[in-house]
Amino acid sequence: xxxxxxxxxxxxxxxxxxxxxxxxxxxxxxxxxxxxxxxxxxxxxxxxxxxxxxxxxxxxxxxxxxxxxxxxxxxxxxxxxxxxxxxxxxxxxxxxxxxxxxxxxxxxxxxxxxxxxxxxxxxxxxxxxxxxxxxxxxxxxxxxxxxxxxxxxxxxxxxxxxxxxxxxxxxxxxxxxxxxxxxxxxxxxxxxxxxxxxxxxxxxxxxxxxxxxxxxxxxxxxxxxxxxxxxxxxxxxxxxxxxxxxxxxxxxxxxxxxxxxxxxxxxxxxxxxxxxxxxxxxxxxxxxxxxxxxxxxxxxxxxxxxxxxxxxxxxxxxxxxxxxxxxx
Numbered sequence: 001x002x003x004x005x006x007x008x009x010x011x012x013x014x015x016x017x018x019x020x021x022x023x024x025x026x027x028x029x030x031x032x033x034x035x036x037x038x039x040x041x042x043x044x045x046x047x048x049x050x051x052x053x054x055x056x057x058x059x060x061x062x063x064x065x066x067x068x069x070x071x072x073x074x075x076x077x078x079x080x081x082x083x084x085x086x087x088x089x090x091x092x093x094x095x096x097x098x099x100x101x102x103x104x105x106x107x108x109x110x111x112x113x114x115x116x117x118x119x120x121x122x123x124x125x126x127x128x129x130x131x132x133x134x135x136x137x138x139x140x141x142x143x144x145x146x147x148x149x150x151x152x153x154x155x156x157x158x159x160x161x162x163x164x165x166x167x168x169x170x171x172x173x174x175x176x177x178x179x180x181x182x183x184x185x186x187x188x189x190x191x192x193x194x195x196x197x198x199x200x201x202x203x204x205x206x207x208x209x210x211x212x213x214x215x216x217x218x219x220x221x222x223x224x225x226x227x228x229x230x231x232x233x234x235x236x237x238x239x240x241x242x243x244x245x246x247x248x249x250x251x252x253x254x255x256x257x258x259x260x261x262x263x264x265x266x267x268x269x270x271x272x273x274x275x276x277x278x279x280x281x282x283x284x285x286x287x288x289x290x291x292x293x294x295x296x297x298x299x300x301x302x303x304x305x306x307x308x309x310x311x312x313x314x315x316x317x318x319x320x321x322x323x324x325x326x327x328x
Contacts, residue, residue: 048077048110049072049075049076049077049079049085049108049110050076050079050080050081050082050084050085051082052076052082052083052085052087052088052104052106053104053105053106054082054103054104055101055102055103055104056088056091056092056094056095056101056102056103056104057091057092057094057095057096057100057101057102058095058100058101059095059098059099059100059101060099060100061098061099061100061101062100063100063101063102063103064094064095064098064100064101064102064103064130064131064258065102065103065105065127065128065129065130065131066087066090066091066094066102066103066104066105066129066130066131066132066133066254067104067105067106067107067123067124067127067129067131067132067133067166068086068087068090068104068105068106068107068108068132068133068134068135069107069108069117069120069121069124069132069133069134069135069136069157070108070112070120070133070134070135070136070171071108071109071110071111071112071113071135071136071137071138071139072108072109072110072111072112073086073108073135073138073171073174073238073243073246074086074087074106074108074133074134074135074136075106075108075109075110076088076106076243077110078238078239078242078243079239079240079243084240084243084244085106085243086135086243086244086246086247086250087104087106087108087133088104089243089244089247089248089251090133090247090250090251090254091104093247093251093254093255094131094251094254094255094258094260097255097260098255098258098260103127105123105124105127105129107120107123107124107127108120108135111139112136112139113136113139113140113143113145113150114136114137114140114145114149114150114151114153114154114157115145115149115153117134117136117153117154117156117157118153118156118157118160120157121157121160121161124161124166125160125161125164125166129161129166130166130167130258131166131167131168131169131254131257131258132161132166132167132168132169133169133170133171133250133254134154134157134168134169134170134171135170135171135215135246136154136170136173137150137172137173137174137194137197137198137201138173138174138176138194140173140197141173141176141190141193141194141197142176144193147196147197147200150197150200150201151197151200151201151203151204152204154170154201154204154205155204155205155207155208158170158204158205158208158209158210159208159209161210162208162209162210167210167257167258168205168209168210168211168257169210169211169212169213169250169253169254169257170201170202170205170210170211170212170213171212171213171215171246171249171250172197172198172199172201172202172212172213172214172215172216172286172287173194173195173197173198173201173215174194174215174216175190175191175194175195175198175215175216175290176190176191176193176194194216195216195287198214198215198216198283198286198287199283199284199286199287200283202214202279202282202283202286202287202294203279203280203283206279206282206283206294206295206296206307206309207279207296207307209296210296211253211256211257211293211294211295211296212286212293212294213249213250213253213291213292213293214286214287214289214290214291214292214294215246215249215250215290216287216290249290249291252265252293252314252315253293253295253312253314256293256295256312256314261314265312265314265315268310272313273311273313274310274311274312274313275310275311276297276308276309276310276311277308277309277311278307278308278309279294279296279307279308279309282294282309282310282311283309285311286311289313291313292311292312292313293310293311293312293313293314294309294310294311294312295309295310295312296309296310297309297310
């Protein structure tokens, strides 16, 4: 995620490319004021993300390799220890479900946009990852990267990984409208752009054989009621509790991608509002209900045509209390 949130969102609003017309000087003045306030209240992150690469868990099963790709959220910026990063939590949770050790390689980069994914995929493939977890999009929104470009880069990344036999799970763009220091109308714009990109990301990922989990405003209630617990000191990046909530949401989908799911979760459960839908409709549904998984149905179409997707609301896993990495 970007460190100059207010400035980037103000520049984005000035472009007027989202369908929200900035026709009056009064509105432009309000946006400028809100951007200045956001810059004032959002602090600068301290230090670098904790280094979490290593071997997690144990068990008699074949050792699995997991790669984490993306931006500062994927890197775990804002927490002090490797055990608190989302990558470590997911790796440890995967190990417990698979009853096998998991080798974690985190190639995420603070400030990364989707244009950096090509480099990150190369590193993930070098690590021979069995599954790649991607969290990307926030910086694309704040820098107002065209969604078409963002999605093209994500599509290329998913294709490369899938062609190499690597499973892919993407945590779609989070809702920047939940960031506490941003007020209206800037908050509305941030929320709208985030949701639009998340839906577009879902379509290109699923159509290319990956699966997505909508992060959206997953922790909105908790963030609003207890922002000091859910945000780190910079009031922008999640705290250990915030990252744990995100990891809990995506862990079941990472396990499912590798086939480590209870038999009861393989079938569609209508009582949980699970169903097959055209991928575009599923993408919109997922944006409206954070924590929803969208997975491809059937073989990937070579002609790039629309396809059907499975909407799943998986039961959350309890995250391990201790996710301790051993030396590589």
